[in-house]
Amino acid sequence: MNEQPGLSDQYRMASPWPMFVALGIPIAELGVLFDVFPVAVAGLLLFCGSVAGLLRESEYVSSPWLAMGVFAVVLVGIGVAFVFTDVKLVTRGYAVATAGVVLAVGAVGGSLFLPDDAVV
Amino acid sequence: MQITGQLALTVLMGIFLVGVAAWLARVENWRSYTPLASGGGGAHGTGHAEKPSGVIRWLTTVDHKDIGILYGFFGIISFVVGGLMVLGMRIELFDPGATLISESFYNSLLTNHGITMLFLFGTPIIAAFSNYFVPLLIDADDMAFPRINAIAFWLLPPGALLIWAGFLPLGDIVPAQTAWTLYTPLAAGVGNGNQANAGVDLLILGLHLTGVSATMGAINFIATIITERAEEVTWANLDIFSWTILTQSGLILFAFPLLGSALVMLLLDRNLGTTFFAVEGGGPMLWQHLFWFFGHPEVYILVLPPMGLVSYILPRFSGRRLFGFKFVVYSTLAIGVLSFGVWAHHMFTTGMDPRLRASFMAVSLAIAIPSAVKTFNWITTMWNGKLELTTPMLFCIGFVANFIVGGVTGVFNASIPVDLILHDTYYVVGHFHYVIMGAIAFALFAGMYYWFPIYTGRMYQRRLGKWHFWLTMIGTNLTFFSMLILGYAGMPRRYATYLPQFSTLHQLTSVGALILAAGTIIWAYNFATSWIEGPKVQDGDPWNLEETGMHTAEWEWFDRKIETAVTDGGEEESVVADGGGERDDA
Numbered sequence: 249m250n251e252q253p254g255l256s257d258q259y260r261m262a263s264p265w266p267m268f269v270a271l272g273i274p275i276a277e278l279g280v281l282f283d284v285f286p287v288a289v290a291g292l293l294l295f296c297g298s299v300a301g302l303l304r305e306s307e308y309v310s311s312p313w314l315a316m317g318v319f320a321v322v323l324v325g326i327g328v329a330f331v332f333t334d335v336k337l338v339t340r341g342y343a344v345a346t347a348g349v350v351l352a353v354g355a356v357g358g359s360l361f362l363p364d365d366a367v368v
Numbered sequence: 369m370q371i372t373g374q375l376a377l378t379v380l381m382g383i384f385l386v387g388v389a390a391w392l393a394r395v396e397n398w399r400s401y402t403p404l405a406s407g408g409g410g411a412h413g414t415g416h417a418e419k420p421s422g423v424i425r426w427l428t429t430v431d432h433k434d435i436g437i438l439y440g441f442f443g444i445i446s447f448v449v450g451g452l453m454v455l456g457m458r459i460e461l462f463d464p465g466a467t468l469i470s471e472s473f474y475n476s477l478l479t480n481h482g483i484t485m486l487f488l489f490g491t492p493i494i495a496a497f498s499n500y501f502v503p504l505l506i507d508a509d510d511m512a513f514p515r516i517n518a519i520a521f522w523l524l525p526p527g528a529l530l531i532w533a534g535f536l537p538l539g540d541i542v543p544a545q546t547a548w549t550l551y552t553p554l555a556a557g558v559g560n561g562n563q564a565n566a567g568v569d570l571l572i573l574g575l576h577l578t579g580v581s582a583t584m585g586a587i588n589f590i591a592t593i594i595t596e597r598a599e600e601v602t603w604a605n606l607d608i609f610s611w612t613i614l615t616q617s618g619l620i621l622f623a624f625p626l627l628g629s630a631l632v633m634l635l636l637d638r639n640l641g642t643t644f645f646a647v648e649g650g651g652p653m654l655w656q657h658l659f660w661f662f663g664h665p666e667v668y669i670l671v672l673p674p675m676g677l678v679s680y681i682l683p684r685f686s687g688r689r690l691f692g693f694k695f696v697v698y699s700t701l702a703i704g705v706l707s708f709g710v711w712a713h714h715m716f717t718t719g720m721d722p723r724l725r726a727s728f729m730a731v732s733l734a735i736a737i738p739s740a741v742k743t744f745n746w747i748t749t750m751w752n753g754k755l756e757l758t759t760p761m762l763f764c765i766g767f768v769a770n771f772i773v774g775g776v777t778g779v780f781n782a783s784i785p786v787d788l789i790l791h792d793t794y795y796v797v798g799h800f801h802y803v804i805m806g807a808i809a810f811a812l813f814a815g816m817y818y819w820f821p822i823y824t825g826r827m828y829q830r831r832l833g834k835w836h837f838w839l840t841m842i843g844t845n846l847t848f849f850s851m852l853i854l855g856y857a858g859m860p861r862r863y864a865t866y867l868p869q870f871s872t873l874h875q876l877t878s879v880g881a882l883i884l885a886a887g888t889i890i891w892a893y894n895f896a897t898s899w900i901e902g903p904k905v906q907d908g909d910p911w912n913l914e915e916t917g918m919h920t921a922e923w924e925w926f927d928r929k930i931e932t933a934v935t936d937g938g939e940e941e942s943v944v945a946d947g948g949g950e951r952d953d954a
Contacts (some may be wrong), residue, residue, distance in 0.1 A: 272532065273526075274527070
């Protein structure tokens, strides 16, 4: 156990993640709907990252990086579908796929440099 | 220019995300999580405190009571915003012409008053009560999914900002003028008006978010009430308020996802060229069917928990148990089921198949039966009871009185031939405001007064409470009864201007609205000052419920809380229960 526990470890009835999950949804929706690339990417990153953190905190997953990796795959899949199928939402597809790629990089980087089981 | 804008946005978003990550890294040490393999729970070595202090407590809380209070504050802010919107409209309607504000601004206020009161005040303020009290009533530690609970709340502030975005100084964005029903083709942005503007898209997105929030909350309540009850809380002795929340959550589960889907379809029609609601595609009637399949259950989503509040509070001040408890529960369930079979009564004048119309009329009339069962049960509970006319009790009685007017006018509306005459007149507006303001808001005020000692630890000012009730009762009836008469006289709804012959009734309606505003200001002053400096409640039974055997679980919890709290000196005057000393006058 680490010397200085985090917020949600120290306090039984607090978690920093829900507010950011809730903030990520509207930002992502606005970005994708109005086709604003940076807003869409930022919103998706915030949403997926916070959900991964929340899943880890509530111990539904053993590592946030794995959850982020799964989200990355899903986002890249949706992005590719937007770009290459009849849906033809090319620019939005690129935004979703980019968010997926950034998440994947984050997941790989995180698992390399901040492995969750290194502290037990 | 556009590339510079994109670059600036990218930098802005980058800074935002880095800021979020930095804040998270500061408050949260990810390495400190107890690994799953060790069994979680109880394994935390360093700290066991419940919540951090200051603002961070409120931003990070997952405690059902805190989230209830957050919902409450959010609901009250929305109530103020929606109330100011309608005051603007009613002051404009003092004279027949559009003298104070333009017709288009009137339309914007009308649209946003409805959406604000239904989605940003009604649903959240009910969630305030259910979050705070359902876990206490069923003796659960917390909600089944505390974090989902927090997410559901935090979706509301961004949702509200999006809904109100049209009123903010944001470049070319104009407020929506679609009315809360968002009927196509107007809401699809078709035609020469300005409703293709992004302001309508933002409103739809905001509405979508509040729908997601309500759905998350509903799933949580269903799971909590079914799985988190203490052993001694059985289906047979589950309290009436939790029953209504359970039923309401079931309705939300079926109604809100449908609204969400229909809103996404509308957004796609507006932005991506689909034709779900276009004349050449699904047709405008499809929107009306989808909207009202959600919209009518929404009425019961809003009214069932307040009915639960009245069924819960009214017996406490009647000195008797709720008459026919089982039938109140059955009627709640019956209303829940029937509510999905009445939606087309909003569409009798659209030219739909008369055979369909008749069946919807039959179900709509049938829903009067369980509603009447409840009304008779409230009246028979009071019959020969030992009534204590405290402020919460007055609001409960006001609820019953106004609900009867609102309900009976609804029965007439449900009848096709009557509806064909009264459709789209002020009669309809009067009818549903009798239910929404006269009944729902009354019950919510009753709840706020009844549990004020629990969530503040203090007692409100009795005299101001009574002023609030009487002003609200008089204001409600003056405003909305005038509307009923206006409707009979043929005044169509939704207009910023009117013919001179309607002047007197419109002025009466506006005076009523101002009386309501005066009552609301008194209420806000009373709650604010009492919360800060009201007399502290000394024991867990400020209403003397033990005398009549009406003491309930949440007050027992409150009593334990007071007993375990560290005393901070007994300087302040002790509290006298509201109305206790005034029974002789009543």
